[in-house]
Amino acid sequence: MKKYKYILTICLGVFFTLNIGAQEKEATMTLSFAKVDSSDVCNVLVVSEGKPVADVTVKLFVQRLFGLLPIGKDVTTDESGIATFEFPSNIPFNSDGKLIVLAKVEDDENYGSFEIKSETNIGVKEDLTKLEKAERSLSGSRDNAPIYFIVASISIITGIWGTLIYVVLQIFKIKRKKTVTI
Amino acid sequence: MIKNDISLDKTTFETFTQEEYMVMKSDLLQPVQKIGIWGKVWIGFLITICLLGIYAYYIQESKSKYVTVSLRDYTMWGVYISNFVFFVALSLIGVLMSAVLKLTHFEWYRPLSRIAEIIAVAAIMLAGVSIVAAMGRPDRLHFLVLHGRIQSPIVWDIIVIMTYLVTSLILLFIPLIPSLSTCKNHLNGKPKWQMKMYEILSFGWEGTAEQWKILKKSMKILTVLVIPLGVSIHTVTAWLFATTLRAEWDSTNFGAYFVSGAFLLGVAGMVVAVFVIRKAYNLEKYLTEMHFDKLGKALVLMSFIYIYFNINEYLVPAYKMSGLHANHLLSLFTGDEAFFYWSVILFGMVIPGILPLFPKMRKPLPLFIITIGVVIAAWFKRYLIVIPGLAHPYLPIQDVPNSWKHYSPSLVEMTIVAATFAAMLLIVTLFSRFFPIISVWEVAEGKLEGKDEIINYK
Amino acid sequence: MKNENEESSRRNFLKLGLLSGGAVIAGASIVKALANEEPKKTGEMVKVLTADGKMVEVDSSMINHPSEQVLKEHAIREGIAGKKFIMVIDLARCANERKCIEGCQSMHGMLAPIEYIKVKRMQDSELAAPYWFPQTCYQCDNPPCTKVCPVDATFKRTDGIVVVDSERCIGCKFCMAACPYSARTFNFGRPEQIAFTEAHKSDQDKCCTSPSTEGTVSKCDFCPESAAKGILPSCVTECPNGTIFFGDELEDAVTNGEETFRLSELLQKRAGYRQFEELGTKPRVYYLPPVNRQFPFEEATEVHNQAE
Numbered sequence: 001m002k003k004y005k006y007i008l009t010i011c012l013g014v015f016f017t018l019n020i021g022a023q024e025k026e027a028t029m030t031l032s033f034a035k036v037d038s039s040d041v042c043n044v045l046v047v048s049e050g051k052p053v054a055d056v057t058v059k060l061f062v063q064r065l066f067g068l069l070p071i072g073k074d075v076t077t078d079e080s081g082i083a084t085f086e087f088p089s090n091i092p093f094n095s096d097g098k099l100i101v102l103a104k105v106e107d108d109e110n111y112g113s114f115e116i117k118s119e120t121n122i123g124v125k126e127d128l129t130k131l132e133k134a135e136r137s138l139s140g141s142r143d144n145a146p147i148y149f150i151v152a153s154i155s156i157i158t159g160i161w162g163t164l165i166y167v168v169l170q171i172f173k174i175k176r177k178k179t180v181t182i
Numbered sequence: 183m184i185k186n187d188i189s190l191d192k193t194t195f196e197t198f199t200q201e202e203y204m205v206m207k208s209d210l211l212q213p214v215q216k217i218g219i220w221g222k223v224w225i226g227f228l229i230t231i232c233l234l235g236i237y238a239y240y241i242q243e244s245k246s247k248y249v250t251v252s253l254r255d256y257t258m259w260g261v262y263i264s265n266f267v268f269f270v271a272l273s274l275i276g277v278l279m280s281a282v283l284k285l286t287h288f289e290w291y292r293p294l295s296r297i298a299e300i301i302a303v304a305a306i307m308l309a310g311v312s313i314v315a316a317m318g319r320p321d322r323l324h325f326l327v328l329h330g331r332i333q334s335p336i337v338w339d340i341i342v343i344m345t346y347l348v349t350s351l352i353l354l355f356i357p358l359i360p361s362l363s364t365c366k367n368h369l370n371g372k373p374k375w376q377m378k379m380y381e382i383l384s385f386g387w388e389g390t391a392e393q394w395k396i397l398k399k400s401m402k403i404l405t406v407l408v409i410p411l412g413v414s415i416h417t418v419t420a421w422l423f424a425t426t427l428r429a430e431w432d433s434t435n436f437g438a439y440f441v442s443g444a445f446l447l448g449v450a451g452m453v454v455a456v457f458v459i460r461k462a463y464n465l466e467k468y469l470t471e472m473h474f475d476k477l478g479k480a481l482v483l484m485s486f487i488y489i490y491f492n493i494n495e496y497l498v499p500a501y502k503m504s505g506l507h508a509n510h511l512l513s514l515f516t517g518d519e520a521f522f523y524w525s526v527i528l529f530g531m532v533i534p535g536i537l538p539l540f541p542k543m544r545k546p547l548p549l550f551i552i553t554i555g556v557v558i559a560a561w562f563k564r565y566l567i568v569i570p571g572l573a574h575p576y577l578p579i580q581d582v583p584n585s586w587k588h589y590s591p592s593l594v595e596m597t598i599v600a601a602t603f604a605a606m607l608l609i610v611t612l613f614s615r616f617f618p619i620i621s622v623w624e625v626a627e628g629k630l631e632g633k634d635e636i637i638n639y640k
Numbered sequence: 641m642k643n644e645n646e647e648s649s650r651r652n653f654l655k656l657g658l659l660s661g662g663a664v665i666a667g668a669s670i671v672k673a674l675a676n677e678e679p680k681k682t683g684e685m686v687k688v689l690t691a692d693g694k695m696v697e698v699d700s701s702m703i704n705h706p707s708e709q710v711l712k713e714h715a716i717r718e719g720i721a722g723k724k725f726i727m728v729i730d731l732a733r734c735a736n737e738r739k740c741i742e743g744c745q746s747m748h749g750m751l752a753p754i755e756y757i758k759v760k761r762m763q764d765s766e767l768a769a770p771y772w773f774p775q776t777c778y779q780c781d782n783p784p785c786t787k788v789c790p791v792d793a794t795f796k797r798t799d800g801i802v803v804v805d806s807e808r809c810i811g812c813k814f815c816m817a818a819c820p821y822s823a824r825t826f827n828f829g830r831p832e833q834i835a836f837t838e839a840h841k842s843d844q845d846k847c848c849t850s851p852s853t854e855g856t857v858s859k860c861d862f863c864p865e866s867a868a869k870g871i872l873p874s875c876v877t878e879c880p881n882g883t884i885f886f887g888d889e890l891e892d893a894v895t896n897g898e899e900t901f902r903l904s905e906l907l908q909k910r911a912g913y914r915q916f917e918e919l920g921t922k923p924r925v926y927y928l929p930p931v932n933r934q935f936p937f938e939e940a941t942e943v944h945n946q947a948e
Contacts (some may be wrong), residue, residue, distance in 0.1 A: 318811015318855035
């Protein structure tokens with residue numbers, strides 16, 4: 001009888017856990033941005049089955065070309081299920097004028113790992129003046145030589161070669177000046 | 183009768199007879215007229231070395247450069263570049279001996295000017311050859327024209343060198359015209375093609391007053407033009423080094439330093455050439471002891487100017503011993519290169535600056551020995567400018583194979599360098615076998631100074 | 641009697657509790673194992689060069705570096721649009737592991753002793769601490785090398801990278817003489833290198849702007865073709881200490897593969913500086929001084945490039 005009880009308990013336990021695991025509680029997040037005292041904040045609301053969830057550690061990132069830029073430190077949701085991050089207002093946008101923001105929960109005991117992506121307009125335009133311009137300089141390509149350089153070089157070269165050509169033409173004059181023809 | 187001391191006194195000349203003129207002409211045409219056995223041996227020897235050089239170049243290009251050439255990532259410029267600088271320096275001999283002396287009315291230039299011009303032309307051509315030998319992709323030589331960037335010092339160097347070569351060729355050729363006519367008229371027993379060549383090249387020269395006027399005017403223009411051009415080629419070559427950020431080459435002194443070195447080399451080269459030519463062609467009457475005397479004095483002057491620039495280039499930074507220059511300076515003064523450096527200073531500047539102060543040292547043979555030393559020292563001086571400059575970069579050389587740490591030229595490189603010398607000597611020798619090496623009419627003109635007209639005998 | 645019963649029921653309860661606990665744990669781990677994502681095999685086989693120069697074929701899901709078709713989209717003179725690459729090297733982390741050198745060599749098909757990235761032992765003065773100094777081409781904003789090239793074979797692009805076009809290079813090596821950092825290397829046609837390049841012609845250096853050919857100059861080029869796809873250069877990913885950070889200056893973010901920082905904050909906080917700033921070359925690689933080192937400095941124990 002006792003042995004039977006043990007076996008039953010074990011089976012029940014496994015079954016129970018499997019059920020829980022298979023139906024691990026799902027939670028979702030929503031991101032929203034707000035202004036508090038003239039600084040930007042990002043509020044992450046974690047919701048599970050319609051109810052806000054507290055004590056979940058959330059991380060916030062901005063998607064960059066090579067990786068995820070972390071924003072602030074990890075924040076745990078409060079009783080209303082909201083994690084508030086101070087969002088810097090000077091992150092340069094992507095080329096489409098927006099930022100892709102990612103909120104992640106990693107390895108939470110109840111809800112596992114999940115994330116959400118969103119966009120925001122909080123940021124600054126990329127400083128495109130930093131891109132190399134094809135302007136005239138000594139380091140420039142062949143077509144981008146400084147104007148004064150081109151003018152000076154051509155003048156000097158023309159002057160000297162002009163003189164040389166003139167002299168050569170003079171030599172030919174010697175030939176024309178000969179009186180005796182053979 | 184030609185007075186024996188006529189060549190020493192430039193203001194009083196005697197007229198001389200047709201006989202004397204004919205003697206002069208036959209003396210100066212003698213090398214063209216006849217070539218002896220030693221002349222042929224010499225030419226054969228030079229051709230052999232040139233062929234060896236061509237073979238060495240073939241090996242260099244067909245086999246891996248890593249194996250045939252000692253250049254590596256840190257010392258990526260080697261003897262080809264220092265040889266190139268040497269030849270560019272040598273080509274300023276035309277500026278000094280031909281143009282400067284002419285314009286300043288030092289009449290003793292007259293027998294020397296054509297020798298100087300042909301050496302200048304030969305040297306500048308071989309400078310170009312040396313630089314092409316250094317290129318990694320010589321098959322892309324035409325890119326320099328198709329895709330050339332005017333901002334690059336190499337492109338400036340090419341433009342100036344081309345211009346100088348053309349100018350020197352014309353400056354070689356114009357005074358040659360009357361001599362060609364002389365050759366045409368007075369040589370006998372020469373092959374038909376040679377006589378035809380003289381005919382064509384002499385441009386119908388008859389020695390009329392009008393033709394002389396054109397000739398003189400053209401020569402004057404070019405003589406004036408070639409001086410800034412010659413100074414430019416060596417200044418721009420110096421800028422190949424001075425436009426980089428390397429500490430050893432980061433000197434405002436470089437342009438003038440190189441040009442002054444070129445003038446010294448020009449005088450020394452002239453002495454060597456004159457000594458050899460007068461012995462080989464029996465021209466002692468025209469390349470006289472007076473010339474050696476004057477050249478000796480010029481050698482002292484140029485040596486002192488060069489010593490001056492060297493003091494500015496090396497001793498002033500040595501006083502400061504800035505961290506940027508310390509490695510390089512110490513390696514020259516007391517380090518790996520010390521033996522070469524001090525030998526170069528001694529034989530290349532101090533000895534030619536001091537010894538020719540004594541008249542006995544200005545005799546042909548002693549002066550010749552001194553200047554052979556100067557020429558060799560000058561070659562090593564350019565080596566000491568290029569290679570140690572590369573061996574001490576700002577960031578330390580670490581953890582590289584042994585051949586990367588220290589450069590010593592390979593056999594292929596030295597063969598090609600030797601071949602460039604042989605080719606230069608070959609050009610000068612062949613020229614002197616086809617055209618009179620001393621300008622007949624210029625010497626005659628000098629001897630007749632004081633008379634309005636030039637006597638032109640056909 | 642009652643005591644015995646109570647005790648045995650307590651024992652039973654304890655046993656039950658332990659068993660249930662064990663069962664829950666077992667169940668949870670089963671669920672977790674099932675729920676974990678596995679990298680899906682794409683079935684596409686790709687040839688990859690391993691760090692010691694061997695060619696192996698692996699499923700394309702196994703490698704960070706994409707296969708042939710995604711690379712070399714840009715013409716060589718055209719910069720990656722809207723990006724300006726920048727690098728930050730944290731000298732506090734470099735331990736002379738040389739994985740960056742090996743990764744770069746294998747990615748570009750170069751054999752030792754050719755190194756586009758070098759690691760040097762620097763010691764600024766006698767009393768100063770020595771440190772390991774990884775050094776690439778700095779892709780300077782005022783490059784002394786592009787100024788002197790006679791045929792426009794090396795030039796600066798809009799994305800900040802200084803590129804060598806090996807189809808144009810005439811091998812004069814003036815750019816090598818002009819670089820104060822000795823960042824460039826020349827392909828002298830070292831026999832082993834030529835043989836290696838020949839053998840790997842079909843899967844040659846794919847992420848480079850212009851593969852090194854005999855008689856031309858080559859150097860680090862920040863691997864722009866892979867960078868454009870958001871893939872970090874191998875020097876960045878290979879470093880076990882995450883010494884090298886790479887990013888887009890316009891995005892103000894740099895990463896070493898694991899940690900991402902805002903570029904401006906990193907340089908301000910850690911006092912980033914550039915090598916030989918006074919030369920005015922304006923390098924695009926910043927160094928973070930070796931303060932608060934993660935581990936003490938250790939001298940090198942072996943010489944690596946002995947073979948000619």
